[in-house]
Amino acid sequence: MSNKKISKVVLAYSGGLDTSVILAWLREHYDCEVVTFTADIGQSEELEPARQKAQKLGVKEIFIEDLKEEYVRDFVFPMFRANTLYEGEYLLGTSIARPLIAKQLVEIAKQTGADAVAHGATGKGNDQVRFELGAYALNPDIRVIAPWREWDLNSREKLLAYAEKHNIPIEAKRKGGSPYSMDANLLHISYEGGVLEDPWSEPEADMWRWSVAPEDAPDKAETIELTYKLGDITAINGETMSPATVLAALNKQGSRHGIGRTDIVENRYVGMKSRGCYETPGGSIMLKAHRAIESITLDRELTHLKDELMPRYASLIYNGYWWSPEREALQVLIDKTQEKVNGVVRLKLYKGNIMITGRKSDTNSLFDATIATFEDDAGSYDQKDAEGFIKLNALRLRIQNRGR
Secondary structure, three states, X not given: OOOOOOOEEEEEOOOOXXXXXXXXXXXXHHOOEEEEEEEEOOOOOOOHHHHHHHHHOOOOOEEEXXXXXXXXXXXXXXXXXXXXXXXXXXXXXXXXXXXXXXXXXXXXXXXXXXXXXXXXXXXXXXXXXXHHHHXXXXXXXXXXXXXXXXXXXXXXXXXXXXXXXXOOOOOOOOOOOOOOXXXXXXXXXXXXXXXXXXXXXXXXXXXXXXXXXXXXXXXXXXXXXXXXXXXXXXXXXXXXXXXHHHHHHHHHHHHHXXXXXXXXXEEOOOOOEXXXXXXXXXXXXXXXXXXXXXXXXXXXXXXXXXXXXXXXXXXXXXOOOOOOHHHHHHHHHHHHHHHXXXXXXXXXXXXXXXXXXXXEOOOOOOOOHHHHOOOOOOOOOOOOHHHHHHHHXXXXXXXXXXXX
């Protein structure tokens, strides 16, 4: 890090214990002015207390920004066009939020004349990588401060002692509060720590915050229809909605039917394995439905190419490379494939299950019933052609195995 003195830093601030301590610690150790930035990306928390806490701590420049529409429109929807899953299971709810926060940190730093940004991610996790790769990509000269890699306040007790010493107002932990480390936004809520650190331990029933257990979900299925344009959902049951409104509505519908719970052991970019549980009700519906509309509108080879590229695309997002040239290049290809992904998908939600019951596209369907039918196809497909096709494809196999 440069030895040049830091005069002003923009802190990603939640108003909780960690970031409140970081705010005071930055002033003490860097003798700098601190600007706070709090992002509303649908975490379902009242954000005004963060403003009030920052004011009590003497912060002069406080930014609280509603980013929900930008988050879904410019980050979540583009990711779902690729049917993205990390290691076959994780819908990347935390990962995809980080590049947006990094973008805003850098923009506010420019706006306020700050020469550094700071975050509260620990030195063991992926978020430190995501925040910092994003910040450096968007401003190569920005300085990044990561207190968890510098200080010795490595326990809740030490953080509380520091807060008391420096008169930092901290709400007492509520009785019965969650023992888990949680992160929430409009796409998902995650849980780590506590009993989850033993991968054999089953998650406690009262851990889940958003969804009912599948066995407690309604006994009657709910049918919904999703309208797609250029690979994105534009309406639910015929009602046009904005991107954030679409995801919020699907979250509500999915949660009601016990959809979207996952329990995963994943490989972190920093090298360790980590066990986490996630609730992604709306995202789970979006993934299933998007594959359904693609099944009738996307060419076979394009479908297979997307499936081959998806794991690489997922790793780029998980590892913090959203702003990399390779991710941007892949996005251009992915978006090109979506030009004819238009139509309607009908699906049924029932006790943790998502069942596709119909898909149609009036303008872009590649499904031709006159060819696919098992009935008389009136000469639209000559079955005799298959013999030559098979023999040509079998030629190398016959040559290889001749004489065995």
